[in-house]
Amino acid sequence: EGLYGKNFVSSVSRIESYYSCPFQHFASYGLGLQERMEFTLEAPSIGDLFHAALKWVSDEMNRTGKSWMELSKEQCWQLSRDAMEHITQMFFNRILLSTSRYHYIRRKLTQIVMRTIFALGKQATKSMFRPIAIEAAFGPGEQLPPLEIPLRHGNQMNLRGRIDRVDATEIDGRNYVRIVDYKSSSKQLDLTDVYYGISLQMLTYLDVAVEHAEEWIGFKADPAGVLYLHVHNPMIRTELELTEDLIEEEILKSYKMRGYLLDDPGVVMGMDAQLGKTSTVIPAALKTDGTFTKASKVLSTDDLQIVRKFVRQRHRQAGDGMLAGDARVYPYRLKDKMPCQYCSYRSVCQFDPTNPEQKYRHYESLNPEESLEKMRKDVNDDGHSS
Template sequence: LPARPPEDGLFSEDERELLAEQGMEMAPGRRRRLLNEQFLLYMALTRASHGLWISYPLADEEGGALMPSLLIKRLQELFPALNVETAENLSGPSTIVHPRQALSQLAVRLSEAKNGEQLPSFWWDLYNWFAVRKEWAGQGKRLLAGLFYKNSPAPLTEETTRRLYGRKIRASVSRMERFSACPFAQFLSYGLRLQKRRVYKLELFDIGRFFHAALHNLTVSLLEEGRQWGELTREECYRLAEDETARLVPRLQEEILLSSQRYRYLAKKLRDTLSRAAVFLAEQDRKSRFKPLGTELSFGADGELPPVVFTLRNGSQVELVGRIDRVDLARGEGGKAYLRVIDYKSGRTDLSLEEIYYGLSLQMLTYLDVLLVHAREWLGEEVLPGGVLYFRVHSPFIRADGLLPAEKVEREHRKQYRMRGVILADEEVARLMDTGLLQGYSEIIPVALDKNGKFYSNAPVWDAERFSLLRCHTRRVIKECAEAIMSGQVVIAPYRLKGEKACTYCDFKPVCQFDPLLEGNKFRNLQAESGERIWTALRQELRYSQPADNERLEQLEEKEGER
């Protein structure tokens, strides 16, 4: 206060003044709006008839320190005899000047009384004053109801759960991740099927769908022609991306990308991003022995692979279904086959061991598990896990102090398109993914080799045992989530992990009304754990609770020993 005028519009302040001097009528600029703000402040401060109270907060809602407005400094210069008092020292009848403000203070005092503090009779008299006046009685009742309100929904009954979900539910992995993040959000999204009101604008979700569809179509076309990504020239990548963009743009949210010049420009940006991604996918393919085996591979009743089925304690069944963006296959020495899962993302994503452990990121390991379990039926042979990786489709910005030569720009772009995730702790597999990797950092996968050709200690690699541990863990977590869903659990319990919160991007905040200040509304704080502690916990979990999975683990350990 005064508020800083937003820097909007096409013209700068100097350009506005120049146009105004030429006789053009312009909307108020930043300077004019700042003067208006000063004038409104002057009007507000000079309208008091008996006295003027000015208050300002010392901290924001989360406890962060706030600096007083420059207005406070100016008033202290004008009236040096003024003393600043803190609100803690201001209480009692002298602070009551208006019913609405008094009602707010009364709420605080009654809350203190509810917690066992002695309340002066004045505040009870004030409450009675509100109770006998019709114009304020309604607000007084709502105040009292709010004091005893608990934002804690009761669990669903068995009958309600059965009618809502049925005896057999078909669920996606993302549904289980949503439950792990907050059970109530899962209930609203998949139980009540609430959806955010759609508005006619392009959402991030739409952009992600566009890239998924485009890359799927391009890969399918290449496979049908018997070609590989690596056979495409840069010019072919541009042409195919342009053709695919022209085909998909009219289908995206009722032709929204054709509705205005702004959206047409955005369509060109999407085309350019897709072209650049295609170029680097082709380049990565030329340097890799891993080749696409399938794209948009579905598992479920009508999919290429069968669903994952869990039978719960109450006899209900959960059928897990999904769609895998891309599956690649490579053969190493001795003909051993390796599979890797690639997921296309338009945002920055990485694989977090903690998030897998807490059930917040189950997708990639579940996809890999499905492929490995059904490999013999699908491919006619056993395969080993090669890795799980994210390929980000984006237009990276290059930071530089000055102009860079084209070769260096290309090299920096190549780094930005390096895939993220985890691969098998086998240098042979790393070289299958990047045939040019002998020493140093790979430009394709997130690993580096030392001068002896070995992984560095902090490389994102897991051996076969660890992949097996996580596969078994994801099964257990998914089954536990399904058990909780079918038992009617709808508690409002968003997670918080190292500053990340389930509520940050949740669309259901207006529905759940989660407030950490309310009784019973607390974040479910997940403890940040080291990698070694998580691996130890996973081994103990497998030894004591999953005998069937334990056998699978021992078999994989034997295979790893043979290798």
């Protein structure tokens, strides 16, 4: 409490860091240790650049009244060049203007932005969902209030964050919201990671969007899903000679979003009007009888509610753990995944898995139904104890 305060502000990535390894969290957020900044372009900065470019394009579209659905390839090129021109002037000490090598990288990044804008335009032609907020910030002093997590002993954790994109639509008299997150690497939403607290961001953002829908967008809304979009420039590999249209179709497939959706065919068709046995837009498909295929990533309303409660429970447990002073060197290990691979604090923690006194926290691999079952149990047990 002395270090963080009885009433403190946290982010979802901070919570995920705590669940990855309590010492990593302590080193970063307690001791405030940071690596020395170097004048080089790393993956997180590239992610920031894509976010800034896509936000710039959205603002420009709003300012000029253009529709995503009507964007031509030439307009996408122009918008991406203008966005990069604008952003590179301010971005990371103008690194992209610093050497010929960085000028070349900047051209490559502009191509990625262009391709992504084009794919977003094509996706918009199939969808009833429209962006209602881009880079929507929540937290103290932001457009939306923080997500308040009550902790033990009257303490409180206030979550802040920034949601890449919130989309909404009305279907059969009900309003729905979904979250779209732009990632510079390909990412799936794995319910095992949600269960262990190492992937809470998207579902927390959906919770915030649903919680504040009325005051924010003027109506109550139900959750329709969470989706990741991979910002990239795809390489199409084929043995066949493809026409322009087929190439475009293949490119669009590579932008298919990943995540979880509400298991309501009417709502999901609102995200892809051409939804059939396959989809180039979302991780769902329909059988001939109109129900979802087994491979579809869908959750029932009840399960979405369970997941929402569970994620809040995880936040609360993390907040209590932080204030109880949990700073153990105790990284998780889930199959061959462990946080030490990308952690900056190895020279500080000196974690050595060959030392019998130090060990990983081994997480069992679960399938989606097993993860959901464990979440249901935890939520129910929590309800009984409170």
